Amino acid sequence: MGATKEVVVRLTKYKNVLEKLRSLGFVKVFSDNLADAVGVSPALVRKDFSVFGLTGKKRAGYQVEELIARLNHILGVDEVQRVIVVGCGKIGTALMRYRGFARERIRVIAGFDVDPAKVDPNAPIPIRDINELPYVVKSEKVRVAILAVPETAAAQVAEMLVSAGIKGILNFAPILLKGSRDVVVQNINIALELENLFCLLRFAEEHPEEERP
């Protein structure tokens, strides 16, 4: 069994590197090159590929173009991925307009907020009342939501998302949401990441000889 979270994360990284190589005019690539770029061992690159039946040619490496196409297929990003942003505070609004999404074929189709003052159905990316969420999710067949509400509302809104039929949540609220059989959750806790950074820093300073994680 290969499709662990770690493998998926690496496949996505390989793909991103490959796209950069392609834009530089590369036609073929060796496991060695990808390993260096992503920071893993060449053996792991080949192993990851073999799990998904991605093959190369001995001595000739892998075809960049073909590899990208097949990775896109495996990763299911052949087509545009549609998401909604729930909570249009500062973080939410920034995410709605985040430029990095377009390049990855991710499109934010709507934002939602409880505050009537924020609602604006005619904006380029409409902001709608949160009560309309279940209806929109159903009619637009949205499967993934970005959750950017305050901590106090997070658990409750998350439940609402799940019962509306959302299958994946990228959670920016500073609370550890747990996945279930009904929903996959990815938590991004910014303050926690910073805390960890300070902490890793301290350990790095105390034990300068050890290698970096």
Added chain:
Amino acid sequence: MGATKEVVVRLTKYKNVLEKLRSLGFVKVFSDNLADAVGVSPALVRKDFSVFGLTGKKRAGYQVEELIARLNHILGVDEVQRVIVVGCGKIGTALMRYRGFARERIRVIAGFDVDPAKVDPNAPIPIRDINELPYVVKSEKVRVAILAVPETAAAQVAEMLVSAGIKGILNFAPILLKGSRDVVVQNINIALELENLFCLLRFAEEHPEEERP
């Protein structure tokens, strides 16, 4: 050797749970409780604690108050942690005012941008010209920076940060920055997280019997 990134991440999670338990009036806690809250095994909680010499009492568990104090000390968050935000676009500005930081004793002391129109040294959190960065980092002894510049500028600005003496970078730019002996890097690639989410979702749908990562 225990202080891997994973252990540090878990210690921070334990601490956050403990703070919530404390606010609920808990005085003692068992490894079992913490394990459930964080989603790991009780044995792992005890192991993590023993690595850092955190001991409890058999049958009486751990003292919440004391445990928090000692975790804070171990994690080095006894005092206020000061950071700067580099790049004051939408994400950067949102991060400068992020409420989640205050609770974790993280303070953004300044923002930096290349755009003179954004510079505002008299704002509550001043925004300064990026050329002043090396000076500010030195005089204010800043060790950690949040990088929120566009992809095209990221590598170059990161180098500038390192030569200015920054020791830790939380990178929001959609580029995989690598750490070195001089700097610890934590990458948060929002688009990549979303892509992974879509992908995990697909695998979860194809293999409904398997457990969640």
Added chain:
DNA sequence: TAGATTGTTAATCGATTAACAATC
């Protein structure tokens, strides 16, 4: 051909867990 690189197997490594003696 000689040399290089893949695909895969077996070995290694590290992290997690089961289990249990100690003991409150």
Added chain:
DNA sequence: TAGATTGTTAATCGATTAACAATC
């Protein structure tokens, strides 16, 4: 005391890597 929980050891598990035969 009996029962419960810690702290730790040994076993397990899974992921990574080393190594090498196949072969281009």
